[in-house]
Amino acid sequence: MKAIQDFYPEEFAHCYGCGRANARGLHLKSYVDGTETVARFTPADLYSGGYPGHVYGGMIASLLDCHGTASAAAFALRERGLEWGHGQDPIRFVTASLRIEYKRPTPLGVELVIRGSLSSLDGRKATIALSLSAADELCASAEMLAIEYRRKTRAP
Amino acid sequence: MKAIQDFYPEEFAHCYGCGRANARGLHLKSYVDGTETVARFTPADLYSGGYPGHVYGGMIASLLDCHGTASAAAFALRERGLEWGHGQDPIRFVTASLRIEYKRPTPLGVELVIRGSLSSLDGRKATIALSLSAADELCASAEMLAIEYRRKTRAP
Numbered sequence: 001m002k003a004i005q006d007f008y009p010e011e012f013a014h015c016y017g018c019g020r021a022n023a024r025g026l027h028l029k030s031y032v033d034g035t036e037t038v039a040r041f042t043p044a045d046l047y048s049g050g051y052p053g054h055v056y057g058g059m060i061a062s063l064l065d066c067h068g069t070a071s072a073a074a075f076a077l078r079e080r081g082l083e084w085g086h087g088q089d090p091i092r093f094v095t096a097s098l099r100i101e102y103k104r105p106t107p108l109g110v111e112l113v114i115r116g117s118l119s120s121l122d123g124r125k126a127t128i129a130l131s132l133s134a135a136d137e138l139c140a141s142a143e144m145l146a147i148e149y150r151r152k153t154r155a156p
Numbered sequence: 157m158k159a160i161q162d163f164y165p166e167e168f169a170h171c172y173g174c175g176r177a178n179a180r181g182l183h184l185k186s187y188v189d190g191t192e193t194v195a196r197f198t199p200a201d202l203y204s205g206g207y208p209g210h211v212y213g214g215m216i217a218s219l220l221d222c223h224g225t226a227s228a229a230a231f232a233l234r235e236r237g238l239e240w241g242h243g244q245d246p247i248r249f250v251t252a253s254l255r256i257e258y259k260r261p262t263p264l265g266v267e268l269v270i271r272g273s274l275s276s277l278d279g280r281k282a283t284i285a286l287s288l289s290a291a292d293e294l295c296a297s298a299e300m301l302a303i304e305y306r307r308k309t310r311a312p
Binding site (some may be wrong): 008011012014015017018024049056062065096099101 | 178218
C-alpha cells in the first residue's frame with residue numbers, strides 16, 4: 001500500500017522526517033486507516049532522551065509534525081471527494097502551529113503508533129488531533145494547525 | 157565558557173539533541189546571556205524540510221525543546237540565588253507541553269539563534285518563552301511548560 005508521503009510532489013519530498021527523496025532521512029510513512037490516519041515508527045537507539053531508554057522530545061515532535069501534515073493532506077482530499085493519484089493537483093500542507101502535551105516518558109526500542117484525526121477543515125486551514133502511543137499507552141498528544149501550500153504563492 | 161548542558165548530571169546527559177554523553181547527538185549548547193538564554197546552531201543539510209533549502213519542522217521543535225529545558229534549569233537556579241557547580245543538587249527540567257508557532261520557513265545553511273526568557277516560575281513549574289531566528293528574522297516562537305524532575309520520584 002502506498003503511503004500518503006508517496007504522493008507528495010517530488011519538489012516537496014525532501015523532508016528529513018518523511019521525505020522519500022531524502023536519502024538519510026527517517027522516512028516516516030503515514031496511511032489512511034478508516035476515518036483516521038496512522039503511522040508506525042521505532043526510533044533507533046541514538047535518539048535517546050536525557051535519561052537513557054526513552055525517546056528525546058524532538059523525535060516525538062518530529063513524528064507528530066510529519067504525520068500531522070500528511071494527515072491534513074489526506075483529510076483535505078477526502079473532504080473534497082477526491083482520490084490520490086487521479087490527476088488532481090498535488091496537495092501539501094505545512095505546519096502553522098503545533099501544541100504538544102508530553103504525557104509520560106516514551107520508551108525506546110518499542111514501536112510507536114502515531115494517529116491523526118480531523119478536527120476541522122476550513123478552506124486551506126486544517127486542524128488535526130494527534131496522538132503518539134507505545135504499547136497502547138498514550139505518551140503524547142498534540143493539536144496542529146496546518147495550512148495548505150498553494151503553488152501560486154512564493155515557495156515556502 | 158561552560159554550557160548549561162555541561163552541568164547536567166551524567167545520567168541525564170544522553171539526549172540526542174543536547175546531551176554531551178550522546179556520541180551521535182546534535183550537542184546543542186545553551187548559555188546564560190544577561191537575563192535571557194541563548195543557543196546557536198547550524199543544522200546540517202540532511203535536515204531539510206519537504207522543500208529543499210529549508211529546515212524541517214522537527215529540527216526546529218528539537219532545538220526549541222532542548223533549549224527550553226536548559227533555560228528552565230538556568231532560570232530556576234538564578235531565581236533561587238544559586239550558582240552552577242557549587243554543590244547544590246543538580247537541576248533538570250522535562251517538557252510538559254510545548255506550543256510552537258511556525259512564523260516563516262527557516263533557511264538551511266544559516267546559523268540559527270534560539271533565545272529563552274522566563275515567563276513564570278512556580279515551584280517546580282517554569283514557563284519559558286522561546287524564539288528561533290535566522291539572520292535576525294524570527295522564524296518560530298514557542299511557549300514551554302517545563303517541570304522540574306525530582307530524584308525522589310520514579311526515573312522519568
